[in-house]
Amino acid sequence: MTGVQSEEQRERLAELKALAEARINGVPVDDSVMSEALAAGAAVPLGDFPDAPVRYRDTWWVRAGAAWRAGDEQVQRLFDEDAARYRMAVAARDAARGGGVSSxxxxxxxxxxxxxxxxxxxxxxxxxxxxxxxxxxxxxxxxxxxxxxxxxxxxxxxxxxxxxxxxxxxxxxxxxxxxxxxxxxxxxxxxxxxxxxxxxxxxxxxxxxxxxxxxxxxxxxxxxxxxxxxxxxxxxxxxxxxxxxxxxxxxxxxxxxxxxxxxx
Missing domain, CATH: 2.60.120.10 (Jelly Rolls)
Known part of the structure; x- marks a missing residue:
């Protein structure tokens, strides 16, 4: 039937999308491009320190010279955990400056x-x-x-x-x-x-x-x-x-x- 996808077709499309994203993320991002993404809010650094890992296109990137490279699966998992801990540490710091931590x-x-x-x-x-x-x-x-x-x-x-x-x-x-x-x-x-x-x-x-x-x-x-x-x-x-x-x-x-x- 026209316009209706089978389960096999949906799985194949999901595989193709994942492959395309992996191929895109496998290409280093120039530092000037990442700087523009950070300035526009399209990329978010993990912390407020030089060369902090950056979350961009749903992936964690690390600086490699004049470019940024996407981390592997283990790096992605570790940075996800670090990001959660960092948010709690920032909340604690802000509370110490004058407010309760209860969100x-x-x-x-x-x-x-x-x-x-x-x-x-x-x-x-x-x-x-x-x-x-x-x-x-x-x-x-x-x-x-x-x-x-x-x-x-x-x-x-x-x-x-x-x-x-x-x-x-x-x-x-x-x-x-x-x-x-x-x-x-x-x-x-x-x-x-x-x-x-x-x-x-x-x-x-x-x-x-x-x-x-x-x-x-x-x-x-x-x-x-x-x-x-x-x-x-x-x-x-x-x-x-x-x-x-x-x-x-x-x-x-x-x-x-x-x-x-x-x-x-």
């Missing part, structure tokens, strides 16, 4: 990072912890963030605390956690609850939740004594009020810049 885009990136965290990546001190006290350890997180892994024995809790400037996210990797939240009006002595604006969630293994800047919440392992401990990972964009987690061992020490501690 949905930034929190979405934290949730995306947490989707890739597994029990195997947690510090041994958390996975193998014992006793009735919570155990926490700083973990490696993307630039511009701070993060902890936490072991919550039955009944362990973080009392009500305020995240005044920084958005965040958490994921439960084992067991169950209960998060209670409330809208609040900060004052000189802490926070005052806003009547009628409270809520609660129970998060099981594999479940994640974003935490907007300005949140007031508490987190606890709700199971009774003798039950299973919970394991979770918490990340936040800097600047983060580290003292609000000071009740947890390992959370109140160290500067905010120490946000890339190893997971081993």
């Amino acid at each position: 949905q885009e930034s929190i979405g990136e934290l949730l995306h990072f947490l989707a890739g965290v597994t029990l195997e990546k947690l510090p041994r001190a958390v996975c193998e912890g014992e006793g009735e006290e919570a155990v926490a350890a700083r973990i490696e997180v993307p630039p511009g963030c701070v993060g902890w892994a936490v072991r919550w024995p039955p009944g362990a809790e973080a009392d009500w605390h305020h995240h005044p400037e920084s958005g965040g996210a958490l994921v439960v990797l084992a067991g169950e956690l209960q998060e209670q939240w409330r809208d609040a009006e900060p004052d000189l002595f802490g926070t005052q609850a806003v009547p009628g604006r409270n809520g609660s969630w129970r998060l099981g293994a594999g479940e994640r939740r974003g935490i907007p800047a300005g949140s007031v919440h508490r987190v606890a392992n709700p199971v009774a004594a003798g039950g299973a401990p919970a394991l979770s990972v918490h990340v936040a964009l800097l600047p983060h009020a580290t003292p609000c987690h000071g009740w947890l061992p390992g959370c109140s020490s160290g500067s905010q810049d120490d946000s890339s501690r190893s997971m081993d």
Whole structure:
């Protein structure tokens, strides 16, 4: 039938398009052409530094003398990851200059990072912890963030605390956690609850939740004594009020810049 393409034809056209794009991107781009593309906004540099990689025609390019060459598949993947981290670092910097970090885009990136965290990546001190006290350890997180892994024995809790400037996210990797939240009006002595604006969630293994800047919440392992401990990972964009987690061992020490501690 005229005007109707078969699945085979559509696949072939997609292959031809991919080959054409690969052929185009295989040709170096002159520096003058890239400069014009950057000035017009058709190309975007990865960062604000000389010879930063450039995103152009949906591809990452790197300078090679007086020209620019497209990177291979591995380079494309690495620069995609770097670009996401750079956006979060810039958001953290801008927040430090006078505003909170709470955009949905930034929190979405934290949730995306947490989707890739597994029990195997947690510090041994958390996975193998014992006793009735919570155990926490700083973990490696993307630039511009701070993060902890936490072991919550039955009944362990973080009392009500305020995240005044920084958005965040958490994921439960084992067991169950209960998060209670409330809208609040900060004052000189802490926070005052806003009547009628409270809520609660129970998060099981594999479940994640974003935490907007300005949140007031508490987190606890709700199971009774003798039950299973919970394991979770918490990340936040800097600047983060580290003292609000000071009740947890390992959370109140160290500067905010120490946000890339190893997971081993």
